[in-house]
Every structure is written in structure tokens, then in C-alpha cells.
Amino acid sequence: QVQLVQSGAEVKKPGASVKVSCKASGSTLTGSEFNWVRQAAGQGLEWMGWMNPDTGNTGYAQKFQGRVTMTRDTSIATAYMELSSLRSEDTAVYYCAWHSTTIWGQGTMVTVSS
Amino acid sequence: DIVMTQTPLSLSVTPGQPASMSCKSSQSLLHSDGKTYLYWYLQKPGQPPQLLIYEVSNRFSGVPDRFSGSGSGTDFTLKISRVEAEDVGIYYCMHSIEVPWTFGQGTKVEIK
Numbered sequence: 001q002v003q004l005v006q007s008g009a010e011v012k013k014p015g016a017s018v019k020v021s022c023k024a025s026g027s028t029l030t031g032s033e034f035n036w037v038r039q040a041a042g043q044g045l046e047w048m049g050w051m052n053p054d055t056g057n058t059g060y061a062q063k064f065q066g067r068v069t070m071t072r073d074t075s076i077a078t079a080y081m082e083l084s085s086l087r088s089e090d091t092a093v094y095y096c097a098w099h100s101t102t103i104w105g106q107g108t109m110v111t112v113s114s
Numbered sequence: 115d116i117v118m119t120q121t122p123l124s125l126s127v128t129p130g131q132p133a134s135m136s137c138k139s140s141q142s143l144l145h146s147d148g149k150t151y152l153y154w155y156l157q158k159p160g161q162p163p164q165l166l167i168y169e170v171s172n173r174f175s176g177v178p179d180r181f182s183g184s185g186s187g188t189d190f191t192l193k194i195s196r197v198e199a200e201d202v203g204i205y206y207c208m209h210s211i212e213v214p215w216t217f218g219q220g221t222k223v224e225i226k
Contacts, residue, residue: 035215037163044206044217044218044219044220045155045157045163045206045208045217045220046217047208047214047215047216047217049213049214050213059213060213061213061214062214063214095162095163097162097163100165100168101153101155101163101165102165102174102175104162104163104164105162106162107162
């Protein structure tokens, strides 16, 4: 059974960058797009973008254009989401989702605080 | 961006009773390929969302048949025929017809 295992919690200062990983266990990284979704505490879900693991092609929500980069390393079946120029409003749990959002990672808490 | 509006924002339901919630999109979710890209998720406390329904009315594998989705165009409904204690959480609708995908604000279901 395929599972997505995300990296651990991060604490960053404003202006810094964070890179969250999402490792697929039990599968190679092919065939379906990865999506990244975030959720601030007590808030709803916000879609950030997608990445095709076969081609590396990406599509980002306009809100994150210029600040987000989604990549992958197929040799270790891992997808990444990097967010730069962090501000306090980026404090949230970040989720990866795969296979048409049928499989989700456990989430990574990113805290941005001075 | 397409705006997804869910109602009600909260529901309190007696176990064994039905529940229904609505999701309206600001534009049609019917794609030229004939599919309608509307999904329903349940997020239980402290967990990631889990897919319940895809393309309006298709239950994802393992989802109990007490959950059903319906609708077309811009108006969609999720029904639970007999609510159970394990159904508590926040239900979200989402579209994926265009970028950016957007979610509704969620309907919180609690048990009386």
C-alpha cells in the first residue's frame, strides 16, 4: 500500500525559505501528479500547485507564483515543495497529495516566527 | 478564481439520522471532456483530508455507501443517509476544473 511520508516540523524566520519533502513508500514516483495543499490553524484548505513527477512540469496558484518551487527526485521517490520569502501568514500545515488526491501525506507544520 | 460556497457551515446530527450539505460554485464545473470536476473530502480532527467522492457522485474505494454525492453544473450536494459517530469532522468540496483548484470553507458536522 502506497503511503506518503512528509518531513518533520520546521521553524523559520521571516524572509527565510523552507523545503518540505514528501516520500512515497511502496511505489515509484510516476504516473500521477503531486499536489500541495496548506492549512493555517483553524482555517480551511488552500491549494498551492501541482507537479508532474514524470516530466517535472509544474503549475502554481497565482498567489504563490515566484515564491514556490515544486520538484522531485525520482531516484528516491520523493517530491519537494520549497516556499521562499516566508512571512508569518505562511504558518500552516503543508500537505502533499497524490493520485488524484486519494493519498495524502501526514502533513508538515511550518512555523514562521521571528 | 472559482469560488466554492458551502452551506451550512455547521450541522449537529443525531446518530442514525440523515445529513445533507450543499456546495455551490461560481461557475460551471462541467468540463468539455464531459466530466464534472467536483470532489468531497472529510477531514477528521488532527488528520489530513480523505477523499470521499470524486466527480460529483463516485464513491472512493472503501467509502461507506451511506455517503452519496449528487448535482451538476454549479450546484452539488453531499448526503449521509444515517450519520455515525465516526462521521464527525469538516467536510470540504473542491473543484479541479482549472487552476487554481479551490475549496469551499467547509461544513463542520458534529454529533448531538
